[in-house]
Amino acid sequence: MGDDASRQTTFGADGELSDRDPDADDTNDFGEPMDADETQGGYNRYAVSSLLQKAVRRSDEEVAAWAAWELARSGFAWNLWERLHLYVVEDLRAGQEVALLVDRYETLATDRWDPAEWRGRLCAIHAALACARASSSREAPNADEFFRNAAAERAEARETGGEPQVDFPVGEFEPGGEYDVAFDKHTGEGSRMGRDGxxxxxxxxxxxxxxxxxxxxxxxxxxxxLHDVDFSGAQVAHAVDPVDADDKWAEPEFDDGEGE
Structure with a gap:
């Protein structure tokens, strides 16, 4: 189910859009008939789904584990896994391997076992705990929102003939500017400038x-x-030298008579 965000606006609407597993129980823990979007414990599954993501975001392991268990046992495993996959791209600091773990746990729970039976529930708990123990960060959504706002600001400034209050981090991004090195043989501008291998x-x-x-x-x-260019010693040393941590785009010119 790839569009849970739009579904969240429909909670309480007679349950027509519910996607509970058809094999799940139709009565809750109290023996009462369940509404279409009700969990076994008598909670609204949209609220539990939201709680799951907030819990992993805030590193509350116990609440995250319970919310995952509640969704899995209630026939809403798809909602559980959608939330956890959303978490790893929306709320996780980039570069952490928990994203791969979540995918593996989902595969075990849904392809090998029944997601609502005990092994599937264990996978749900494992995945939720792994997420809650990871380093949370809103860096990706914050960056996405800022870039979108900057794009709108730039467009408005161009229309009014003014200067944008904020700009993209690369500014105008032209040859000769701070990011000049990007214009190499792999770009049209770099090729026209004779920037080869x-x-x-x-x-x-x-x-x-x-x-x-x-x-x-x-x-x-x-x-x-072994290259067909006679590189100077300075060029070779520079090629393997780390960039300056305080000035990552600084690049000297070489004019020592060796090489170009």
């Missing part, structure tokens, strides 16, 4: 600020030695 090897392939490890640096030096 020599420019890319010397400037465009640098990493940082920790730099290459020794093995990777060794390979790069050998590659440059």
């Amino acid at each position: 020599e420019f890319f090897k010397t400037h465009g392939a640098r990493v940082g600020p920790t730099g290459e490890d020794e093995q990777s640096a060794r390979w790069q030096r050998l590659n440059m030695a």
